[in-house]
Amino acid sequence: MGLRMKITGSESVDLRETSIVKVVFGADIPHDSNARSTDLGSTVLVEGKILAAVGGEAADDTSKLARWSLVPAENSDCYRNVQIDVVNASQVVRQITVPNAFVVDYTEDFTDETGTGIFKLLIKQKKDKMTTLKFEGGFSGE
Amino acid sequence: MGFTLKVEGPSTIDLGTTIMTGVKFRTDIPLDSNARSTDMGSTVEITGKILTAVDGDPFDATRQLGLWSLVPAEKSDCYRKVTIEVIAASQVIRKYTYPNAFVVDYKEDYGDTEGVGTFRLIIKQKKDKMAQIAVEGGYSV
Numbered sequence: 001m002g003l004r005m006k007i008t009g010s011e012s013v014d015l016r017e018t019s020i021v022k023v024v025f026g027a028d029i030p031h032d033s034n035a036r037s038t039d040l041g042s043t044v045l046v047e048g049k050i051l052a053a054v055g056g057e058a059a060d061d062t063s064k065l066a067r068w069s070l071v072p073a074e075n076s077d078c079y080r081n082v083q084i085d086v087v088n089a090s091q092v093v094r095q096i097t098v099p100n101a102f103v104v105d106y107t108e109d110f111t112d113e114t115g116t117g118i119f120k121l122l123i124k125q126k127k128d129k130m131t132t133l134k135f136e137g138g139f140s141g142e
Numbered sequence: 143m144g145f146t147l148k149v150e151g152p153s154t155i156d157l158g159t160t161i162m163t164g165v166k167f168r169t170d171i172p173l174d175s176n177a178r179s180t181d182m183g184s185t186v187e188i189t190g191k192i193l194t195a196v197d198g199d200p201f202d203a204t205r206q207l208g209l210w211s212l213v214p215a216e217k218s219d220c221y222r223k224v225t226i227e228v229i230a231a232s233q234v235i236r237k238y239t240y241p242n243a244f245v246v247d248y249k250e251d252y253g254d255t256e257g258v259g260t261f262r263l264i265i266k267q268k269k270d271k272m273a274q275i276a277v278e279g280g281y282s283v
Binding site: 041052054058059066072073079102104110111112114115116117122124127 | 143144145162164167169172173175176179275277279280
């Protein structure tokens with residue numbers, strides 16, 4: 001199963017299936033609601049590897065993620081468009097587009113036992129723009 | 143994968159790849175925010191070994207980290223400039239620079255089986271100076 005993430009904003013980030021390990025999509029709805037709540041949010045967790053460039057290839061885009069997580073709220077660049085594709089057997093199983101995503105958590109983990117670092121990026125859609133979030137899939141691609 | 147740590151203050155603390163075993167970077171943002179929050183911080187957790195000097199080698203600089211963690215808040219040298227590099231395959235994967243870092247936790251651990259002690263240092267960037275943090279990387283050593 002191939003996972004891809006594309007972030008567009010002031011700079012674009014493109015991470016492929018060689019890098020991304022895990023994507024968790026979640027809709028955040030209050031568990032104690034008695035009827036359908038209007039307080040709806042959406043959180044996406046992306047986990048992947050921080051690869052070292054070998055053989056003269058360009059470095060991966062993960063350092064741009066680290067810089068995005070540090071963009072202050074005063075700067076409009078803190079909101080970016082994130083598109084996540086789940087591709088399997090020439091089918092796009094899911095294509096999740098989060099048009100006004102902002103970072104709520106970012107972690108990088110390096111140890112001397114693993115050859116690569118690990119990043120964890122937690123993003124949310126701006127809550128007043130929930131209707132623009134696109135949740136597509138089930139079409140052929142590749 | 144190797145790490146180097148450099149702390150610049152009244153004295154310079156240099157820890158090389160033989161000492162450092164892990165680095166964790168974290169951007170702290172309230173998880174319950176509905177839109178991008180201005181309440182942002184950055185934390186680094188550094189783990190490493192406390193080596194014993196043999197054959198007349200100089201003692202490693204880990205003791206200096208312990209002394210830094212004890213500097214009172216009244217003194218300006220509790221804030222120091224920290225540079226951390228992550229190096230793999232002749233590439234600098236990350237170079238983090240925290241110009242106003244302060245210690246929030248420091249722990250040293252010794253046992254009778256390991257042969258070396260371990261330390262864990264947690265530092266934060268001064269919250270009003272978040273814009274000064276630099277994240278570089280992706281170039282050759």
